[in-house]
Amino acid sequence: MSAAVRAMFRNQAAGCESLGSPLTARVLTILAAAMTPGHSVEDRVLGWPGDLSRAGDALALRLAGGLHGLVLSGAAPELAAFYRAPEAVADPQATSLLLHTLRAHPAILHQWLDHPPQTNEIRRSAVLIAAGQLLTARLGLPLVLSELGASAGLNLLWDRYALDIGAQFGPKDAAIRLNPVWRGALPPDAVPQVAARAGVDLHPLDPVRDRLRALSYIWADQTERLARTRKGLEALAAYGPVVQQDDAIDWLEKRLAQPYPGRLHLVYHTIAWQYFPAAAKARGLALLEAAGARATADAPLAHLAMEADAQDHGAALTLRLWCGGAAQDIALGRADFHGRWIEWAAPSAQA
Known part of the structure; x- marks a missing residue:
């Protein structure tokens, strides 16, 4: 299942790029490659039992929403600094920061994974x-x-x-x-x-x-x-x-x-x-x-x-x-x- 999840993250990243969000596209592309079993949030994501289709559970956007929620709430200041100036952070550092955030805030991120995104556009x-x-x-x-x-x-x-x-x-x-x-x-x-x-x-x-x-x-x-x-x-x-x-x-x-x-x-x-x-x-x-x-x-x-x-x-x-x-x-x-x-x-x- 993890291969299908990673592919879905990459497909969603392409969609974010086409809709004018290179930051979200980059975050999802990094996570598609970097998530590793053995950690609470990553285990849940990589083993997702639901619908991974285009019109399915929107798993990647659930996780992206949770990460942005951490930024907006002030709970992840280092991630917030990356989000403010992503061009100043190379991919290896961004990868380390994203994985650290997944592993440091499992309770909050699980709450976002529980529900599909509600865009309010x-x-x-x-x-x-x-x-x-x-x-x-x-x-x-x-x-x-x-x-x-x-x-x-x-x-x-x-x-x-x-x-x-x-x-x-x-x-x-x-x-x-x-x-x-x-x-x-x-x-x-x-x-x-x-x-x-x-x-x-x-x-x-x-x-x-x-x-x-x-x-x-x-x-x-x-x-x-x-x-x-x-x-x-x-x-x-x-x-x-x-x-x-x-x-x-x-x-x-x-x-x-x-x-x-x-x-x-x-x-x-x-x-x-x-x-x-x-x-x-x-x-x-x-x-x-x-x-x-x-x-x-x-x-x-x-x-x-x-x-x-x-x-x-x-x-x-x-x-x-x-x-x-x-x-x-x-x-x-x-x-x-x-x-x-x-x-x-x-x-x-x-x-």
Whole structure:
């Protein structure tokens, strides 16, 4: 199993490099080669019994999050110095430092290994803003939001962020402004009105109590992402919906059973669905189809997904809409996993 784990670490390192984190890529590459049996954390990692696939347990990112958590908490000052200036530390010294950290902090690192990462990437809200504009232009109804895998809830507040892509969408005084590289036509200029919002997660993060964990999953050399996430967590602490702890599909069943007359019920998830068990995904889709069959023009239902698929080029953006009659499938395009770019291919609002 250790060979498969090491290969997975190297593959994840390549993914981190492509997403703009050379530090995380270097850390994972070093660990892939250097981890040795006979130590608590390394034994657990190298003998990992779970899913090592691309959409599996995200083992390498669990460990990377734990190491960053040690840096952020001040518990590993030498590692923090390396993270601040990695170019000043040669690989042999970096290897020694990383192995020392694994062996000096097993209890904390085991806590991070216990749970999959929860990225809380606010830039994914750029997709949600654009989709909200499109749905509002099409249907003209206030929105009821239901987010699956909401983590701390940062992407439940997407209507409070600004999207600046040549034209500006969202509040003029928004504290968080998103400016992805945008390719394609602009979304329609129709301001969404959110009537209600709620989210669910199996292990929700509290923006105050779990602040360290939420920040730890943001890669240490991406300081702009860290600053944006800190600002979002502060907004959640001051306002923000409380994400409910529950099985996502059980919660979805209850949400779909509620009528929302005069509202569009928008169910969505961003890089979360892949972590659900296959049986849960099948049940969730069946529940959505059944609810869609009950939807009407006055109480429509939409399912928006930003998720990995068979292509290597970012995530697919898909929208399924029920307004009475047959469902409409709308391909919205593709987006970078962290929202750095969006290739918007949605049809016009009148289509």
